[in-house]
Amino acid sequence: MLAPPSKARIAHARRLDRRAFRESTGEFLAEGPQAVGEAVAAGAAREVFVGSEVVPRLRGLVDSALGAGVRVYETADDVVASLSDTSTPQGVVAVCARVDIALQTALGQAPRLVAVLAAVRDPGNAGTIVRTADAAGADAVVLSAESVDLYNPKCVRATTGSLFHLPVVVGSPVGEVVAAARAASLRVLAADGAGSVDLDTELDSGRLAAPTAWLFGNEAWGLPAELRSLADAVVRVPIHGQAESLNLAAAAAVCLYASARAQRRPEERDPS
Numbered sequence: 687m688l689a690p691p692s693k694a695r696i697a698h699a700r701r702l703d704r705r706a707f708r709e710s711t712g713e714f715l716a717e718g719p720q721a722v723g724e725a726v727a728a729g730a731a732r733e734v735f736v737g738s739e740v741v742p743r744l745r746g747l748v749d750s751a752l753g754a755g756v757r758v759y760e761t762a763d764d765v766v767a768s769l770s771d772t773s774t775p776q777g778v779v780a781v782c783a784r785v786d787i788a789l790q791t792a793l794g795q796a797p798r799l800v801a802v803l804a805a806v807r808d809p810g811n812a813g814t815i816v817r818t819a820d821a822a823g824a825d826a827v828v829l830s831a832e833s834v835d836l837y838n839p840k841c842v843r844a845t846t847g848s849l850f851h852l853p854v855v856v857g858s859p860v861g862e863v864v865a866a867a868r869a870a871s872l873r874v875l876a877a878d879g880a881g882s883v884d885l886d887t888e889l890d891s892g893r894l895a896a897p898t899a900w901l902f903g904n905e906a907w908g909l910p911a912e913l914r915s916l917a918d919a920v921v922r923v924p925i926h927g928q929a930e931s932l933n934l935a936a937a938a939a940v941c942l943y944a945s946a947r948a949q950r951r952p953e954e955r956d957p958s
């Protein structure tokens with residue numbers, strides 16, 4: 687039998703829908719069995735709220751949380767739903783400790799592939815890029831100071847647990863990120879629909895095999911000229927049809943996978 691949460695614990699969790707409260711506590715909410723399971727495995731979960739109806743189905747998750755020393759509360763399904771940001775709550779929510787790390791730490795581990803989001807505002811796009819970067823085997827994702835809050839519930843949900851898998855950095859000005867990327871021997875590529883270099887040409891040239899930081903711009907105004915000028919190359923994903931541009935997360939997927947492909951070709955792999 688699991689303990690019920692106090693009103694104070696529920697109120698605390700509810701307040702985490704506000705950015706200011708997330709920042710003052712260093713906590714955020716993750717919801718759904720997948721994300722909560724990843725949070726427990728990563729040691730980020732502090733407490734878990736499970737709806738009575740789903741407890742039998744989530745026994746494995748509950749046991750692993752308890753085994754990891756996480757407080758698990760059982761409560762009415764509508765109480766857990768009230769902590770959820772979705773119209774289809776999945777019955778389990780975790781209060782987690784934030785997981786972002788310092789820029790220098792993330793770039794100090796000889797990264798080969800990094801995604802940098804410059805003033806990205808849409809939480810769904812930001813979370814999807816974290817998920818895609820994880821899938822493409824990237825070493826880190828950086829959300830610039832002007833970007834959406836990584837811990838926004840929509841963003842957390844869009845990562846589907848990937849924010850617990852790879853280093854994520856938040857809050858650094860983009861200029862600082864570019865300087866740190868150069869210091870870490872990364873080639874800096876700006877992704878831009880009007881770029882002077884075509885991604886396919888870049889891939890064929892072999893240059894994409896180099897350790898790379900990709901810069902991706904804001905959904906409305908893209909990458910400002912001063913940021914593009916900091917890059918080693920401004921690269922466009924060719925538009926073969928009549929679309930004006932690609933959705934940001936789609937463009938990031940194409941660019942990150944092009945780098946992953948180049949870096950993972952047999953001849954690029956370390957023979958040892």
Ligand SMILES: C[S@@+](CC[C@H](N)C(=O)[O-])C[C@H]1O[C@@H](n2cnc3c(N)ncnc32)[C@H](O)[C@@H]1O
Pocket residue numbers: 876877878879880901902903904905906907908909921922923924925931932933934935937938
């Ligand atoms: C929706 S676009 C911004 C469109 C904006 N109207 C502009 O002028 O750049 C948002 C971001 O997605 C990426 N992007 C979109 N289409 C791209 C393309 N064809 N090639 C490379 N990057 C692209 C870029 O990083 C861009 O800053």
